Amino acid sequence: MEGAPLRVPAGASAAAAVLLAGLFRIRETPVSGAPRLPYCMMGVCFDCLAEIDGVANRQACMVPVAPGMRIRVQHGARVALDGGAG
Amino acid sequence: MPPSHDSIVIGGGLVGAAIAWGLTGQGLRPVLLDEGDVAFRASRGNFGLVWVQSKGFGAPHYQRWTRASAGEWPALAADLAARTGRDVGLRQPGGVQLCLSDAEYEERAARMAQMRAEAGNFGFDYRMIRTPELRGMLPGLGPRVVGASFTPYDGHANPLVLLHALHRAFTEAGGTYVPNAKVEDDIHAAPHDFAVTAGGQRFAAPRVVLAAGLGNAALAPHFGLSAPVRPQRGQVIVTERTAEVLPMPVTTIRQTTEGSIMLGDSVEEVGFDTRQRPEVIRVIAERAVACFPWIGRLNIVRAWSALRVMAPDGLPIYDQSEAYPGAFTANCHSGVTLAGAHARLLAPMIAAGALDMERLGLLSAHRFAHGEAA
Numbered sequence: 139m140e141g142a143p144l145r146v147p148a149g150a151s152a153a154a155a156v157l158l159a160g161l162f163r164i165r166e167t168p169v170s171g172a173p174r175l176p177y178c179m180m181g182v183c184f185d186c187l188a189e190i191d192g193v194a195n196r197q198a199c200m201v202p203v204a205p206g207m208r209i210r211v212q213h214g215a216r217v218a219l220d221g222g223a224g
Numbered sequence: 225m226p227p228s229h230d231s232i233v234i235g236g237g238l239v240g241a242a243i244a245w246g247l248t249g250q251g252l253r254p255v256l257l258d259e260g261d262v263a264f265r266a267s268r269g270n271f272g273l274v275w276v277q278s279k280g281f282g283a284p285h286y287q288r289w290t291r292a293s294a295g296e297w298p299a300l301a302a303d304l305a306a307r308t309g310r311d312v313g314l315r316q317p318g319g320v321q322l323c324l325s326d327a328e329y330e331e332r333a334a335r336m337a338q339m340r341a342e343a344g345n346f347g348f349d350y351r352m353i354r355t356p357e358l359r360g361m362l363p364g365l366g367p368r369v370v371g372a373s374f375t376p377y378d379g380h381a382n383p384l385v386l387l388h389a390l391h392r393a394f395t396e397a398g399g400t401y402v403p404n405a406k407v408e409d410d411i412h413a414a415p416h417d418f419a420v421t422a423g424g425q426r427f428a429a430p431r432v433v434l435a436a437g438l439g440n441a442a443l444a445p446h447f448g449l450s451a452p453v454r455p456q457r458g459q460v461i462v463t464e465r466t467a468e469v470l471p472m473p474v475t476t477i478r479q480t481t482e483g484s485i486m487l488g489d490s491v492e493e494v495g496f497d498t499r500q501r502p503e504v505i506r507v508i509a510e511r512a513v514a515c516f517p518w519i520g521r522l523n524i525v526r527a528w529s530a531l532r533v534m535a536p537d538g539l540p541i542y543d544q545s546e547a548y549p550g551a552f553t554a555n556c557h558s559g560v561t562l563a564g565a566h567a568r569l570l571a572p573m574i575a576a577g578a579l580d581m582e583r584l585g586l587l588s589a590h591r592f593a594h595g596e597a598a
Binding site: 168169184187195196214215216217218219 | 469518519525
């Protein structure tokens with residue numbers, strides 16, 4: 139979790155791991171930059187978007203944890219294409 | 225006697241709301257009757273293009289009307305922002321249609337040349353651009369892209385914010401919005417004297433505008449009008465938000481101001497069926513990935529279908545009733561593109577009591593009267 143090891147029950151979701159870790163945010167929204175944490179825990183609200191194993195914008199509540207998984211805060215919008223207009 | 229209004233607009237989607245708001249600018253205080261969430265709600269499924277370059281092949285009057293609307297759009301957006309504080313996200317950087325084969329490119333080039341020829345003195349500014357130059361305009365193009373047509377007239381906006389802003393501007397200007405108000409068959413029509421029952425209430429006015437989308441087909445004959453529109457299904461896919469990549473919209477792909485990428489432009493003749501078909505979604509996705517391979521790495525977060533309001537020839541229908549002067553109808557599948565014209569050009573005609581036939585005469589339903597009448 140953000141580079142630090144964390145023990146999580148087998149079968150838990152990555153979003154549960156985020157809450158267990160006690161982070162203050164797992165993402166910042168791309169529009170207003172507001173901090174967010176997992177909310178609905180059932181794949182609907184998209185507030186738990188995180189970078190998981192190097193892939194941006196994954197719904198952490200829909201991803202079961204696995205040994206060695208790397209979860210990082212999603213900062214703003216994902217970059218779709220390096221060197222794009224942004 | 226029912227409470228009397230100066231005008232009734234039937235249909236609370238983009239067409240009805242744009243006209244109703246435009247009427248308030250002419251000193252009228254219309255009542256806007258909106259069916260409810262059981263309606264087909266084409267305005268909620270709109271792709272959001274303010275699109276000119278593909279409109280009016282073989283029908284230069286439609287090209288002129290569309291271009292006039294795109295020209296009115298900046299004033300519409302500024303006016304709505306000033307009155308409601310809502311930014312409808314209008315961007316008009318021009319737009320392209322990508323070609324994935326030499327055959328597509330040649331066909332597109334011929335079509336654009338024909339459009340210019342038909343435009344005559346009115347002009348039609350476009351360029352056919354081959355891929356090497358195109359790569360400087362659009363990042364991450366796929367290897368199958370051979371070129372594109374570009375016109376400077378094209379753009380896009382947020383259709384949901386537009387709808388909300390029109391409604392808000394309308395009610396703040398003194399208009400009356402009535403939800404859950406589907407017009408029933410109990411319709412009275414006489415010259416400058418109309419009454420309808422909707423949502424359990426009776427409404428009367430000397431002026432009525434039919435802007436009920438697919439509902440116009442059944443309503444129009446009650447008012448001495450004809451609106452032979454049918455549903456045509458389109459499906460849309462939306463990806464997660466990403467940092468800005470696309471500096472301009474493509475006919476079938478656009479990036480919203482919030483960063484989502486929308487993919488669309490399917491066409492199916494399936495009647496009043498709003499289901500989605502994976503086969504069609506796959507074709508949309510495949511074409512998008514062929515245009516921009518990096519789109520294939522994005523997550524899809526939503527997909528939906530909606531029904532276009534389509535006339536037999538694909539053009540809008542505008543009409544005024546000859547039997548019952550004071551009754552008008554507006555029908556189109558481009559509620560966003562034509563919002564500028566509806567609010568700022570059409571509404572003043574309706575308020576004045578007569579359509580400008582020089583502009584709209586060829587878009588009357590009379591064009592279907594010969595041969596295969598619908």
